[in-house]
Amino acid sequence: MNFALILFLLLLASGALWFFDFFHARKQRAANAPAPWWVEYGASFFPVILIVFGLRSFVVEPFKIPSGSMIPTLLVGDFILVNKWTYGIRLPVINKKIIDVNLPQRGDVMVFRYPADPTLDYIKRVVGLPGDRVEYLNKRLVINGEAVALEESGTYLHPDRLYYSPQFTERLGEVEHSVLIEQDAPAFVPQVMNFPGRENCTYTSSGVACTVPAGHYFMMGDNRDASSDSRVWGFVPEQNIVGKAFFIWFNFNDMKRIGRFH
Known part of the structure; x- marks a missing residue:
């Protein structure tokens, strides 16, 4: 459903x-007569x-996270705000x-229109910029020949499935x-x-290496082994960008998540 189009038609x-009513109908009605x-x-x-329409189109737009591809940054059920400008x-x-x-x-969490079906909105992290050489081989991320800093940071307990995943701290540009x-x-x-x-x-048995075309971006989920992203469906063209996610404003299952993220 193209909600923006529906809202525009309603507008x-x-x-x-x-x-x-303002320029014609009310002038034709008798004084104090109610409008139809x-x-x-x-x-x-x-x-x-x-x-x-103005706020949603040019300032901020709300989204709900439908999948676990961005765990642990974003959880299923998080309601987020996206900066549109x-x-x-x-x-x-x-x-x-x-x-x-x-x-x-690099490091931005971005909402964009899914390249294979632009009626769908996806959210992932920006990993590769236009012209970058991005390699994800044997679970290690390398950009333009330099390995991205990665440190072990314990484990993450999935509350819905009650199992642990190895957690790491990664640094992309200025974003940790x-x-x-x-x-x-x-x-x-x-x-x-x-x-x-x-x-x-x-593509090899070790992973994938890509050169990002001009005007495109390489996106990956933070839940690396449970994310369908640019490794699978390719690059995101600049015209598909919706905005930058920056704030969790609600989660019915965990009120403590309100205000997290940046």
């Missing part, structure tokens, strides 16, 4: 009723929809950038974050899709 419809119900209700929704101002619905602001940086890496899981990438730019990647 047009309620706006048309508001303008019709369809005009009154339709026009009264216009300011509310306009505010919601930090990567540039975009026209709603068509998602065309009209004003440049900042570029995504936790990742889960299952040492006994296979290193190769299963079920690789035939995505645009696949010729830029080499």
Whole structure:
């Protein structure tokens, strides 16, 4: 469901009723005569929809985390806020950038339209920038020939399944974050899709190595062995970017998570 398109159509419809009532209908009614119900209700929704549409399109947008691919940073059921302007101002619905602001940086947690089906929104961490050489071989991440800093940081208990995963602290650029890496899981990438730019990647039994095309980004989940990401379905084009995730505002299962993240 394209919620942005639905909201835009509701904005047009309620706006048309508001303008019709303000500039025409009320002038034709007798003094103190009530407006028809369809005009009154339709026009009264216009300011509310306009505010919601403006905030959602240009300032912040709420999302709910549906999967565990970003554990331990984000859990299933987290409600997050996404900054819509930090990567540039975009026209709603068509998602065309009209004003440049900042570029995504390594380590950012970014929401984007899934390249294989742009009607779906995905969230992953930015690992590779345009032109980068990204290698994930034998569970170690190397960018442009330099191994990314990785330190053991204990274990992570999955509350829903009651098992432990090895946890590590990884540093991408200026961002330090936790990742889960299952040492006994296979290193190769299963079920690789035939995505645009696949010729830029080499797959072996040890993992994958890719050169990120211009205007694209290489994304990975923090739950490395339970994430379908750029290793599987390829690069994220710049025009698919939605925004930068920065805040957890609710979680029905764990109120302590409110306010976490950054």
